[in-house]
Amino acid sequence: MFTKDLIEDLSSNSLEEHIHKKIEEIQKKDKEINSFITLNIEDAQNSSKEIQKKIDKGIQGKLSGLAISIKDNIAVSKLRMTCGSKVLENYIAPYDATIINSIKKEDGIIIGKCNMDEFACGSDGTSSYFGPTKNPRNIDYVPGGSSSGSAASLAAGFTDLSIGSDTGGSIRCPASFCGVYGFKPSYGLVSRYGLSDMAMSLEGPGPFAKDTYGIALLLDIISGKDPRDTVTVESSKSYTKTVENFKDQDIKNLKIAYAKEFFEGVDEKIKNIILDKISKLESEGAKIEEVSLPNIKYAIPIYYLVVFSEFSSAMSKFDGFKYGHYVGGQDIVEAVSNTRETSMGIEVKRRVLLGTFITMEEFRGRWYTKALKARSAIKEDFKRIFNSYDLLIGPTMPTLPWKIGERISDPLSMYSSDILTVSANLAGICASSQPVGEAKGLPVGLQLHADSLCESKLLKGMRAVELACGGI
């Protein structure tokens, strides 16, 4: 297992050198990829010296000095947190997110803050105020979003692990487009304290890695109850063991469903690769059956209603007085308008306006509350399936990565690219994406879903697919 081997290597080789190499790579290539907004080089070098001493004594934490990049909407104390926006260009976080605390405690080395779609509003990584991130597999193509820099920094070899956030696919989409592993935990398993708000009832942080083991390792560290996030629950923290103990023959015990709705409108080349992997799993002994998710067709409108409403509320604080650039004006209304006009991108403004309109109608219980109710119909669909199956399998994205600039003018086609990923967020369940092949030289991701808080099942499925694809 790649990540596990890497940790073992680090215990006998120089950690300082390992970190130094990562920094060199970043300095050489990131001008082009643009996966980082803020680098943490000096701090990372100092940490590598400190942790090296711990390794020499055999008292290092579980991450043992692995380099980790962090999406720039997660607070790391004393580092800038821009959320990919001009609004927070100069904002220095005065505190650590709960998961950052845990990562530091286990001796992870934070190497930098990653580029992202502005305030996580985007699906391809091109809407950042700090310029688009490019796909390391082919720099003419988008890396996927919104955690574009997290996936790209990992795919480009700038880091060993990464942390992103997933509101409707923001981890899984770039994982699929860049050819790395990405994991969206169940709602409440990982603390959101320190994750800047986009749509609070849908999102949470989650890990990126080069393999299933790396995902499980981070999950053990960042999961669990946090008094600073009331929606969190306890975690078994035994995910690494689950992956380590998984044997080839365990594939036979897996009951996997696939839904025809998750293949509608999907690129033929992607469809064939995924179906091929499904047959492979079946031939290894997994039980595979077709099921139906009738309510999935409502997922996109429900998802965007919830996102716009919650987002417009979350963005209220960026008025130029408390947070964000102060521009000034005749009165408070003009000053706030000026701040928003001059420092927010088009997609952010669109979402704030739509959300404000929706929530103004809300006192009649028109949309937001109804959308919350409709979510339960989608939850029911999944509940029914997970009563009989361990996993739901399908593609992560309906298309291959597109060329940079191709879809900017068409928000609706951008929104519809989320069609396969948003349901997991609406239902609060866990889901993953992992690379299973290539088409036209671009990576193809396979998505697995498991029931809420059934992370162990999902990791077993990921490991089974990893092994079925010839992984070690």
Add this chain to the structure above:
Amino acid sequence: MQLHEDKYKDLNLKIGLEIHVQLKTEQKIFCECSTDYINSSPNNNICPICTSQPGSKPMGVNEKALENLLKIGLFFGCKAYEKPFYVQRKHYFYPDLPSNYQRTSQPILGDGNFMGVGIWEIHIEEDPGRYELREGKVDLNRCGVPLAEIVTAPDIKSPEYAREFLRDLLLSLEYLGVIRGESGSIRADVNISIMGGNRIEIKNVNSVKGVYKALKYEIVRQKAVLQRGGTITMETRHFDEGSMITKTLRKKETVADYRYIPDPDLVPIYISPEKLQEIESVLPESPHNKKKRFMKEYSLGEEIVDALISDLYLSDFFEESAKKSNPIESGKWCATELKRRLNEKNLSVSTSKITPKHISDMIGFIERGELSVKNAKWIIEDAVDTGEDITSLMDKKNFYQISSEDTLLDIIEKVMGDNPKAVEDYKSGNENALHFLFGKVVNETEGRAEPSKTIKLLKDKLCMVN
């Protein structure tokens, strides 16, 4: 005092209050900062949560704050809603509100009553910071201090009763130990309508006196508008403490403007029947039960009892004094003269120097004919102010009544001797001459002559004159 004041009867005055009080807790409602926002320099009693730093999340609603809120509701006879309640976001831009939305819960309890005024609902919310308009400065130390909002029915019919209601409500909350003591102030939004006009809301009135003054001003203003043939349209007004007048703040305000949504960061809160029972079991006797008991146990009239129980410190004080004196007398003195003096001085029995012993001793002096009822009022004033014991007050003020017949007869004879004309007038049928001579006796004794005895002796003596 009555709900209805005769002078406002023709106006069909309807007054409702939305009262904000700070709940007593160690920590703020959603974070671990201290609620002592006054004793630290500006913007030093804050953390990422109460300043709404990007990425910070509220911790769950402070348990002690919720407990105190439940105490208030149950004490006023409210019922707690059974279904889980959401904390909502109420959006508005203001310099002292870091997130530009205020977290405020759905109603938690409702349908209660205090002093004949319906309590519609009670909910919990967070206090914003403080904004100095003139200097343009913001202090966020207060952000996140837990507040209870108590919404009354428009049952109050006069500014005077509004003042009394608020004063007694605050005393009860203080008695319950659920509100921050030193804050002392309340913040109230006042709703008022008079016949022929629409409802006017006066925002952010910061004292009991302010509420009274704002209402007085509004009544005059609205009457004048209507008399001129104008109309009172629904609006929100602002009360200026300096000039004691209200000014238009905004004409139109709808719920839609606040864009309420349930806060996605907080799980809904469910209050279990066990929790309610636990709180109910430690609550002091409710005003309702106390009223029934006082009327039965002490044979007191309803008006006296209402006055006693509206201030729970006073009701305890009364019970203590009634142990050593006639309860009917004690009740009367506590409910009238004592309460009047306390209100005058803006004190409560808990903050003034008077003790139950003062009242019982004083009643003893009256019963023995040693103290006049008139002078007893002065005794109460002095006891409230100084706390000196009754005997020394009696001495100091020379209040001992002269009721010895011999002493009184000596004085009467002297007065009659000094005023032969008045004696003559009385004999020829002028009743006023009796009052004149009585006055002289009173003057001669510096007011200490026991009145009924003096009159009787004076009459007897006059009859004996040929």
